[in-house]
Amino acid sequence: MDIVLRGIVIFFFLYVIMRVIGRRELSTLEPFDLILLVILGDAVQQGLTQDDYSLTGAFLAIGTIAVLQVAVSYMNFHFPRLRPILDGEPIIVVQDGKPIEKNLKRERITLEDLAAAARRQNIAQLEDVRWAVLETSGTVSFIKKSDA
């Protein structure tokens, strides 16, 4: 029972943390972020199963998290009003080649970050962008003026 309870608490704590820290942190996966990911995984494991090395314990921990993940997806699909809370919403960050400073600031994205994201999609100038949208996953989608 203890592992199931721990699984529930950790799942919701991680969910809230991921929603609160913002998309900027979710989208980047620099070497430092990878190290943080490993540390986070280790810390979660310690709190979740502690000194339990049993197969039963692993089944309970994984099963709890899997069921909660399905439950959240179910709620997300069936209750549209919950989507902004559970998943967030996309945010327009460039319109007609002009960055929207207020939205960039809100998500702590610098113009350099935005330009780098554009370059990764073979866009050299932000002025060529019709729309840039910060998706709920933390990635930026670009729609070029020529495509619009």
Place this chain on the structure above:
Amino acid sequence: MADVPDFLDLDRHRDLRGFGFARRPRQLILLLIVAVLVLGLFNVFGQRPQHIYVNAPQAQLELYAPSHLRGGLLYEARFTITARKDIGNAVLVFSPGWNEGQQMNTLEPAPLGQGSRNGDMILTFGHIPSGHKYRFFVQFQVNPTNVGRRRADVALYDGGAKLATIHRTLTFYP
């Protein structure tokens, strides 16, 4: 604005008006997390040890141990008995909270005897001459399933006569 991407609304997704874009709940949750971290820095969740002294005419009993603990932690409790007068047979009596949900790994130096008295654990140390100190260490580990608060008193006896008692509560966080 016919070319706005599907499912995007300028009022909502550009001007950020409406449900879901409020910054206050996000800031409040962050503040709450920071508050918990600050509490952690101030030893609310353990395991920084504290000194507790109890003075009696015949002896002083000192305990140096944490009182706030978390599941799985290893920690040490140090007991110091300072004899002001001769103690013929020093005995420490531990309430059950010391043992319940915890593992007592080592006791150094080993007591002369161990036993039980009315459900309490007793450890016997023998004679401590006047003016001498007797230091005794116990290494514990908290069982991960041990959560809550427990009485963990310890009393110093000279044979059957109580000399001093330390009253304390152990708090175990999950």
